[in-house]
Amino acid sequence: MDVVVLQSLEPLIEALTSSGYTVVGPRVEDGAIRMAEISSGADLPAGVGDVQKPGRYRLTSGDDGMVFGFAASPDSAKRYTQPPRQTLVRVRDEAIEEVEQEAPRVALLGLRACDLAAVAVQDRVFAGGRHPDPAYLRRREALFLVAVNCAVPGGTCFCVSMGTGPKAVAGFDLAITELASPHRFLVETGSERGGEIVALIPHHPATSVDIDAAEEVSRTAASRMGRQVDTDGIQEWLPAAHDSPRWADVASRCLSCTNCTMVCPTCFCSTVEDVTDLTGQVTERSERWDSCFTLDFSEVSGSHVRSSGLARYRQWLTHKFATWYDQFGTSGCVGCGRCITWCPTGIDVTEELACIR
Amino acid sequence: MHPMTPAPFRVRSRRPVRADTVSLTLEPVEGPCPPFLPGQFTMIYARGVGEIPISISGRTRAGGYLQTIRAVGAVSRALCHARRGDLVGVRGPYGTAWDVPAAAGMDVVVAAGGLGLAALRPVVRELVAHRSRYGRISLIVGTRAPMTLLYPRDLARWSHAGIDVQVTVDHPDHAWQGPVGLVTRLVDRIVFEPRRTAAFVCGPEAMMCAVADDLVRRGVPAARIVLSLERNMKCGVGRCGHCQLGPLLLCLDGPVVSYERAARLLAVKEL
Ligand SMILES: Cc1cc2nc3c(=O)[nH]c(=O)nc-3n(C[C@H](O)[C@H](O)[C@H](O)COP(=O)(O)OP(=O)(O)OC[C@H]3O[C@@H](n4cnc5c(N)ncnc54)[C@H](O)[C@@H]3O)c2cc1C
Ligand code: SF4
Ligand code: SF4
Ligand code: FES
Numbered sequence: 001m002d003v004v005v006l007q008s009l010e011p012l013i014e015a016l017t018s019s020g021y022t023v024v025g026p027r028v029e030d031g032a033i034r035m036a037e038i039s040s041g042a043d044l045p046a047g048v049g050d051v052q053k054p055g056r057y058r059l060t061s062g063d064d065g066m067v068f069g070f071a072a073s074p075d076s077a078k079r080y081t082q083p084p085r086q087t088l089v090r091v092r093d094e095a096i097e098e099v100e101q102e103a104p105r106v107a108l109l110g111l112r113a114c115d116l117a118a119v120a121v122q123d124r125v126f127a128g129g130r131h132p133d134p135a136y137l138r139r140r141e142a143l144f145l146v147a148v149n150c151a152v153p154g155g156t157c158f159c160v161s162m163g164t165g166p167k168a169v170a171g172f173d174l175a176i177t178e179l180a181s182p183h184r185f186l187v188e189t190g191s192e193r194g195g196e197i198v199a200l201i202p203h204h205p206a207t208s209v210d211i212d213a214a215e216e217v218s219r220t221a222a223s224r225m226g227r228q229v230d231t232d233g234i235q236e237w238l239p240a241a242h243d244s245p246r247w248a249d250v251a252s253r254c255l256s257c258t259n260c261t262m263v264c265p266t267c268f269c270s271t272v273e274d275v276t277d278l279t280g281q282v283t284e285r286s287e288r289w290d291s292c293f294t295l296d297f298s299e300v301s302g303s304h305v306r307s308s309g310l311a312r313y314r315q316w317l318t319h320k321f322a323t324w325y326d327q328f329g330t331s332g333c334v335g336c337g338r339c340i341t342w343c344p345t346g347i348d349v350t351e352e353l354a355c356i357r
Numbered sequence: 358m359h360p361m362t363p364a365p366f367r368v369r370s371r372r373p374v375r376a377d378t379v380s381l382t383l384e385p386v387e388g389p390c391p392p393f394l395p396g397q398f399t400m401i402y403a404r405g406v407g408e409i410p411i412s413i414s415g416r417t418r419a420g421g422y423l424q425t426i427r428a429v430g431a432v433s434r435a436l437c438h439a440r441r442g443d444l445v446g447v448r449g450p451y452g453t454a455w456d457v458p459a460a461a462g463m464d465v466v467v468a469a470g471g472l473g474l475a476a477l478r479p480v481v482r483e484l485v486a487h488r489s490r491y492g493r494i495s496l497i498v499g500t501r502a503p504m505t506l507l508y509p510r511d512l513a514r515w516s517h518a519g520i521d522v523q524v525t526v527d528h529p530d531h532a533w534q535g536p537v538g539l540v541t542r543l544v545d546r547i548v549f550e551p552r553r554t555a556a557f558v559c560g561p562e563a564m565m566c567a568v569a570d571d572l573v574r575r576g577v578p579a580a581r582i583v584l585s586l587e588r589n590m591k592c593g594v595g596r597c598g599h600c601q602l603g604p605l606l607l608c609l610d611g612p613v614v615s616y617e618r619a620a621r622l623l624a625v626k627e628l
Contacts, residue, residue, distance in 0.1 A: 088359065088361045088362065089361075089362055089363065089446075091404050091405075091446075094365075094444055095365070096362070096363055096364075096365050096444075096446055098358065098359055098362040101359075125595075125596065126596060129594075129595050129609070130594070130595070130609065131360040131594035131595060131596070132360075133359065133360060133596070134358075134359060135359055239603060239604070242625050242628065243625075268596065268598060269597060269598030269599070270591070270592075270596065270597050270598070271591050271597065271599070272361070272407070272408065272591050272592070272597075274404075274405050274406060274407060276405045283404055283405045285402075287361065287597075290591075290597070290598070290599075292598065297589065297599060298588070298589055298599070299589050300587055300588055300589050301561065301562075301587065302429070305588065305589070305627060305628075306627050307627065308627060310627075311626075311627035311628070315601070315628075318603075319601065323601070323603055323604040326603075326604030326605075327595075327601075327604065327605075327606050
């Protein structure tokens with residue numbers, strides 16, 4: 001694996017743009033760090049940090065000039081791997097036409113190790129089984145993934161417990177570690193096309209000092225996890241704890257608002273909707289994000305299988321941490337902490353699991 | 358092709374089978390109809406309304422699917438109102454199947470509640486087609502009223518073909534002389550050698566559990582009692598998440614599941 005050092009990200013952004021990618025990276029918008037289109041290094045959030053706690057998210061500003069000094073954003077790669085709404089087919093007259101889904105060439109800049117793990121989980125869901133989705137595969141192929149190794153984990157992060165971070169080890173085209181004094185970027189190449197981009201920009205090979213400094217960044221990050229989960233045997237003990245009194249306790253705090261499932265980078269559940277135009281001639285059928293927290297998600301035989309909030313919360317947590325293994329051979333949780341930060345009542349999955357155990 | 362893209366099919370015939378239920382035969386607009394196994398289902402799409410899972414009840418001479426649909430909501434109602442020649446979408450067949458040949462040499466119990474007979478029809482037809490391979494075969498059917506009995510002509514034919522067919526109704530009319538009450542009552546009236554019996558069961562969940570528990574009590578191994586489970590299904594191909602029952606995605610790991618596997622899961626309320 002080639003390892004090089006860049007003094008600035010400007011040439012990288014230019015090279016990606018000139019290679020036909022729209023560059024999407026972290027930008028301050030609406031008081032949060034969102035994933036949005038960026039046209040130059042100046043768009044990156046220099047000096048911005050974040051404070052994340054259960055039910056709380058706040059940006060901080062400083063003058064260290066670091067452009068990746070924050071943790072998980074409410075956005076993830078999911079918007080690009082599984083867009084919130086996709087048209088599937090168009091029906092007109094006597095024909096059912098498959099709609100060609102877009103596969104835009106996008107470079108996602110700033111994905112964290114947990115985000116890459118989440119993409120790998122989605123790969124298993126949409127392309128790893130008996131019914132692979134060709135549109136998903138085209139979208140994935142068109143995505144260029146630039147990872148950033150976390151220096152400052154968020155207060156709700158637990159990637160170390162889930163074995164997904166904080167250092168990106170696979171699944172990226174390029175992986176960046178931001179280094180201070182002097183400010184520079186160590187860049188590892190993870191794919192052939194990653195190497196082709198690096199070849200386009202001025203760089204010099206990394207020295208052992210650079211590499212040691214980058215390792216130190218990941219080591220320090222690993223020691224500063226906001227939270228942890230004991231995953232030992234979780235595939236067995238969590239489903240077996242279906243009658244734990246804790247479920248009623250957490251259900252009394254859960255609003256079934258679906259926030260956790262919307263921000264989660266692996267939650268893939270969807271539903272399908274038909275919309276017919278005003279003339280009645282053309283019907284479009286589309287797939288959109290759905291959530292197991294809604295009542296009609298489990299509607300069947302004139303009733304709802306999971307009519308209580310308790311059952312819906314239990315379904316979500318048990319699926320994420322246990323039954324996902326049965327279905328897809330991997331955990332459904334990558335430890336990004338988003339569901340904890342963005343839960344309006346501050347429900348913390350790590351705390352719930354510790355209590356249920 | 359995308360796994361969510363339905364293939365165009367045409368309604369070849371439509372036959373009301375009782376007040377709220379219609380049997381359709383569906384044939385592909387182009388090409389052959391994919392083969393199916395007993396217990397498998399398709400996702401049938403009614404244009405502008407939606408798509409629902411429906412069991413395949415048989416194959417037509419021209420190679421299409423026979424499917425029996427009860428009008429309970431928007432999509433099923435639209436399909437029940439479909440007319441001959443209408444275009445519908447079909448995806449599948451999907452899901453696990455009842456392994457009928459594996460019951461060779463054994464006694465067989467087929468238990469249907471209500472519309473469950475629609476899913477079990479291919480099982481019985483397979484048994485009848487190879488009658489001599491099996492021991493005693495019993496078909497027990499529970500239905501709301503004599504008028505709501507599905508496939509009465511098939512039942513008569515199967516009875517002649519050497520199958521012990523027994524029907525019970527919840528609400529008898531004046532002419533009814535048969536048993537009244539739950540289908541579980543019929544379990545006591547049929548003859549089988551429990552240790553050498555395979556059972557195929559489909560109907561409302563409570564009915565299936567009651568029948569399966571009775572059979573287990575009589576000594577039939579839970580692994581040889583095989584049910585067809587119903588959950589909400591939006592995709593049929595393992596990508597929408599709606600059909601989960603604990604570790605199972607019922608569109609892929611089901612709908613046909615052994616009681617040995619299902620009992621523990623069905624016992625958990627609201628799983
Ligand atoms: C594997 C599988 C095989 C199936 N095979 C058949 C079949 O062969 N024939 C058949 O008619 N149905 C079958 N069903 C059930 C069928 O899919 C549902 O009836 C259908 O999805 C209802 O959709 P809808 O849009 O018509 O009703 P919805 O608009 O979804 O629901 C309308 C109302 O009907 C209620 N409802 C939904 N499903 C049922 C039901 N099964 N029974 C009673 N009320 C219900 C809803 O709760 C709601 O109150 C099968 C289901 C599965 C999972
Ligand atoms: S469950 Fe929560 S912590 Fe785990 S991947 Fe989803 S959002 Fe992140
Ligand atoms: S756990 Fe929190 S975010 Fe998730 S549905 Fe409940 S209240 Fe909403
Ligand atoms: S029906 Fe969609 S996952 Fe099973």
